[in-house]
Amino acid sequence: MLIFFICIGLLLLAYKFYSPFVERQAGIDPNAKTPQARFNDGVDYVEVHPVKAFLIQFLNIAGVGPIFGPILGALYGPIALVWIVLGNLLGGAVHDYFSGVMSIKEDGKSLPEIAGHYFNIYFKAAMLIFTAMLLFFVGVVFIMSPAGLLSNLDYFKDTIFGENTFWVLLILGYYFLATLLPIDKIITKLYPVFGLLMIVMTTSIAVALLIHAPQLPTVDGIFAYFDHSHYNNELLEPNPDGLPVWPLLFVTITCGAISGFHSTQAPIMARCLTNEKYIRPVYYGAMMAEGVVACVWATAGIAAFPGGYAELKGILDIGGPGMVVNQVASTYLGAAGGIMAIIAVAIFPITSGDTAFRALRLTIIDAFKIPQSIRNRLFVAVPILIIAYFMTKIDFTLIWRYFAFSNMLLSTSVLWLATKYLFNRGTFHWIVSLPAIVGTCVTVSYILTAGIGFGFPQPLSQPIGIAVGVVSLIALIIAHNKRSKRLALEGL
Numbered sequence: 248m249l250i251f252f253i254c255i256g257l258l259l260l261a262y263k264f265y266s267p268f269v270e271r272q273a274g275i276d277p278n279a280k281t282p283q284a285r286f287n288d289g290v291d292y293v294e295v296h297p298v299k300a301f302l303i304q305f306l307n308i309a310g311v312g313p314i315f316g317p318i319l320g321a322l323y324g325p326i327a328l329v330w331i332v333l334g335n336l337l338g339g340a341v342h343d344y345f346s347g348v349m350s351i352k353e354d355g356k357s358l359p360e361i362a363g364h365y366f367n368i369y370f371k372a373a374m375l376i377f378t379a380m381l382l383f384f385v386g387v388v389f390i391m392s393p394a395g396l397l398s399n400l401d402y403f404k405d406t407i408f409g410e411n412t413f414w415v416l417l418i419l420g421y422y423f424l425a426t427l428l429p430i431d432k433i434i435t436k437l438y439p440v441f442g443l444l445m446i447v448m449t450t451s452i453a454v455a456l457l458i459h460a461p462q463l464p465t466v467d468g469i470f471a472y473f474d475h476s477h478y479n480n481e482l483l484e485p486n487p488d489g490l491p492v493w494p495l496l497f498v499t500i501t502c503g504a505i506s507g508f509h510s511t512q513a514p515i516m517a518r519c520l521t522n523e524k525y526i527r528p529v530y531y532g533a534m535m536a537e538g539v540v541a542c543v544w545a546t547a548g549i550a551a552f553p554g555g556y557a558e559l560k561g562i563l564d565i566g567g568p569g570m571v572v573n574q575v576a577s578t579y580l581g582a583a584g585g586i587m588a589i590i591a592v593a594i595f596p597i598t599s600g601d602t603a604f605r606a607l608r609l610t611i612i613d614a615f616k617i618p619q620s621i622r623n624r625l626f627v628a629v630p631i632l633i634i635a636y637f638m639t640k641i642d643f644t645l646i647w648r649y650f651a652f653s654n655m656l657l658s659t660s661v662l663w664l665a666t667k668y669l670f671n672r673g674t675f676h677w678i679v680s681l682p683a684i685v686g687t688c689v690t691v692s693y694i695l696t697a698g699i700g701f702g703f704p705q706p707l708s709q710p711i712g713i714a715v716g717v718v719s720l721i722a723l724i725i726a727h728n729k730r731s732k733r734l735a736l737e738g739l
Contacts, residue, residue, distance in 0.1 A: 251328070251457070251464065254331070254332045254542045255542060257332050257336065258335065258336070262340075266340070266531045268678075269341055272669055272675050272676075273345065274352075275523045275524060277522055277524045279523055281520055281522060282354045282355035283520060284521065285354070286355070288619060289429055291515075291518050291609065292355065293430050294521055295430075295435055295516070297525040297529060298439075299435060300519060301442075301532055302442030302443065303439060303442065303516060304515075304516050304533040305442050305445070305533040305537065306438045306441050306442040306598050306599075307438070307516075307598070307602045308509040308512055308533060308537055309537050309595065310595045310596045310600075311392070311568075311591065311592055312501070312503070313540040313541040314540065314568065314592075314595075315568040315569075316500040316502050317331065317500055317544040318547070318548040319499050319548075319563070320499045320500040320545055321544075321547075321548025321549045323492060323499075324464075324556075325464035326492060327496065327500060327545045327548075328464060328546070331500060331538060331542055332542070333504075334503075334505045335504055335505070335534060335535070335541075337681075337682050338505040338662070339504050339506065339509075339534050339538070341531075341679050341682065342506075342509065342661055343509045343510070343513070344534070346509060346510035346513035346530065346665075347526045349668055350513045350514045350517035351520060355514050355518035356514060356613055357514050357610040358513075359374045359610060359614050360613050362374040362660075365664060365667045366667065375610070378610055379611070381511060381653040382508075382603045382604070382610065383607060383635070384650040384653055385599065386603040386607065387635050387639060389599050390418050391646070392569070392596050393592070394411055394414035394415045396569055397414045397593055415636065415639050419632055422635075423628065425601035425605060426601065426604045427621070430519065434601075434602070435519075437598075438598060445595065448591060449539065449540045449543050451580055452580070453546075456547055456579065460546075461550065461552075461553045462553065463549075463550045464546060493689070494692040494693040494712065497693075498654075498689070499651070500545075503538050503540065503542070504538070505682070505686070507654045507656065507657025508599075508654055508657070509534065510657065511603070512606055514606065515602060548571065551574075569592040572588045573588040576588035604628070608627050608628050611627050612624075648699050652690075652694060655693065659683060659686030659689075662679050662680070662682050662683035663680075666680040670727075670730070673730070673734065684716045684723070685716065687712075687715055688712045688713055692712030695707070696708040
C-alpha cells in the first residue's frame, strides 16, 4: 500500500513545486491576447472556461490509454508504477505542458507548423508524417476497440447490435459529426461530464482496491524484479517470461507516463483558452491526473488477482485488458462497476478517437493553408474516414504495434522541439532535453528490436540505443557551451 501512496504523493508534489519552475522557463504572459481572442471563428477558436478546458483535455488525452497500458504493464510487476511516476514527472508532464505553450504562442497551430517555425521545412515534413500517422492510427484503434467490445456483449447476441460492422459504421458516423461541427456543439457539452465520470470511476476503484485487494504492491516488490528471492510463490514472481523492461515497458505504458498523442491534442484547447496562465492547470494538470489514473490501474493489475502474474496473463490472453477492467470493476464495485467498466472500454476510447480525427483535420488544414469552410472540412474529413473504415479490416494487433511506436517517436520529437524553444529563449532547457535524450534511446532500441522494425537481438539493440543517446547528449552539451560563450561575448 505504501508504494501506491508514494506514487500519488510524488505526482501531487510535482504539480505543487516543480510545475511552477517549469512555467517560469516558458515565458508565460497573462496579459497577452490568446488565439481565441484574436481568431474567434465560432468553429475551433471558441471561448471555453478553464475548468471545462481541463476536463476536456483530460478526456482527450486519457480515453482507455491510461487504463489498458498500465494493465499490460502490470505483467512487469510494481516496477510499472516506478516508470509511470518517473515518466510522468520528468517527461510526460513537461511534454504536455510545452505542447500547449508552443501551440498557444503560435496562434493555436498544429505541431508540423510549429516544427517548421523552430527548425526547417524538412523537420516540418517529418513531423507532419509522424503526427498524421499517429492520429490516424489512434482514430482507427479507437474505432476497432469499442466496436469489438459492444458487438460481443451478451445483451446483443443474435441481433443487429451483435454485428461488428454495425458499431464500426455507427462510431464512424459520430466521428464524422464531431470532426466537422463547431467544438461547442458536442465536445464542450459532453466531454466535461465524461471527464468527471472518469474521475469518479478511478477514485472508486482506488478506494475499493486499498480496502479489499488481496495483494497490494509493496516497495520490496520493486526490488523483487531484480531479486526474485523476494518471492516464495512463483505465480507471484513478476515477469517470469523475462520480458525486458528496456525498452518494452516504456512502449507498453505510454499514456500516464509520456505519450506523443497528447501533443496532437494540444491545439484543440490552445485555440479555446482565454489566458496563458491557464496552460499549466489545463495541460500539466491533465497529465498529472492521467498519471493518477495509470497508477490506479497498474495497481489493479498487480493487486486484484490472487494468482499474480499467471492469473493476469491468463485473463489477458483470453479477453485482453477490457476483460481485466470488467472483472476488476464488477468484483469490487458490483453491478455499478460493471456498467462503469462498459463505459470505460466503450465510450472513453470514442472520446479520444473523435478528437484524434478532429486534430488530424486541423493538422492537414494548417499544413496546406486550407480555408475553414464547411465544404473544405468535408473535403478533408470524408476521405480520412473512408480510409479508416477499410483499415478496421486489418489485424488489430498490427495497428496497435504501429500506434505504440508512433506514440513514443512523436513524444521524443516534441521534446526536442521544446528543447529548441527553450534554447532560443535562453532558459533552462535541460527539463526537456534530458527526457528527449532518454526518449531517443528508448525509440532507437525499440525499433531495432521490434518485429515491425529490424528485429535485432536485445544485446545488440540496447547498446546502440544508449550510444545514440550519449552522442545526442554530447552534441547538446557542445551546442549549450557555444551558446553560453556567445551570450558572454554579447554581454561584453
